Amino acid sequence: MNKIQAVLFDLDGTLIDSEYFYFKNWAPILKQEFNLQINYEDWIRDFAGHTLAHNVKRLTEDYGYDVTEEHMWKRTRAAYADSNMSDIELMPGAREILAFLKAEDIRIGLVTSSYRSTVDTVLGKHELLDYFEFFVTRECVELPKPNPEPYRLALTNLGLPADRCVAIEDTSTGSTSALGAGTQLIAVTKQEVERARLTAVDNIVENLSEAKDLLAQWI
Structure with a gap:
């Protein structure tokens, strides 16, 4: 790898x-x-x-x-x-995984089907916007997830090969988008209905702390 x-x-x-x-x-x-x-x-x-x-x-x-x-x-x-x-809270481990990646000089982007106003409101409230190099939001693409377009745009922004990038997703919709663009993938979910859908995903963890530990092995 x-x-x-x-x-x-x-x-x-x-x-x-x-x-x-x-x-x-x-x-x-x-x-x-x-x-x-x-x-x-x-x-x-x-x-x-x-x-x-x-x-x-x-x-x-x-x-x-x-x-x-x-x-x-x-x-x-x-x-x-x-x-x-x-008032929306962070998922457990969110701040810690971002700080870890920043300390390791790993580039960070956001790829979401939400609009930029949502990103600014929620991540701004938690003072996390500066961790991200760029934001691919709903306004940026014609075809949202599960289409690969959002992740392909992110890869264009990065200028990196897809196999040097990892997507972190919690649903089969987002995972399909990331895999379609060729990125590596970690799915993070405790929801049994989602875990049952993620048959194409090799790396499924329950929380962001486990995702951080896995990323540490790939850096």
């Missing part, structure tokens, strides 16, 4: 503990709009880790509801604003 020179992090569910935040904002909307009741396990299985467009498509095609992406954008953004996205 070649020594790695860069690590590319996903955001939601990987560096920040945001999935429950999204669930608690989406669940009341789904109940009010469609009388659709979901629990957190439903959210993780069917909606977590996907773009708004994907989730609206699921509502229209799989559930048969008449709803547009524009409508759900307005409803969810209003809910997020009322809930104060800046």
Whole structure:
């Protein structure tokens, strides 16, 4: 294995503990709009880790509801604003893994399906923005994860071979994107439904501390 020179992090569910935040904002909307009741396990299985467009498509095609992406954008953004996205906490070990990589002179990028405003709000609140060389956000690409485009753009920004870069992801959606671009990959999740989907991933750990220990072997 070649020594790695860069690590590319996903955001939601990987560096920040945001999935429950999204669930608690989406669940009341789904109940009010469609009388659709979901629990957190439903959210993780069917909606977590996907773009708004994907989730609206699921509502229209799989559930048969008449709803547009524009409508759900307005409803969810209003809910997020009322809930104060800046309250989202870091995943355990997030600050430590970033500090470790910086100390080792490993380049760091962010590759997320979230918008830059979310990145600035949450990582800014935790004073972590300066750890990142660049941000590939939803605005930067035409085709989001699971398409490889976000990670291919990140590799272009780095100017490095894909096998010198490691992606850190928590879902099969993001993992498919990273593997499609040819990067090495560590999947970080305790969710059994996600672990069962990650059949193409060789390195699956439960937390960022374990991911840091694995990276230490590759540097």
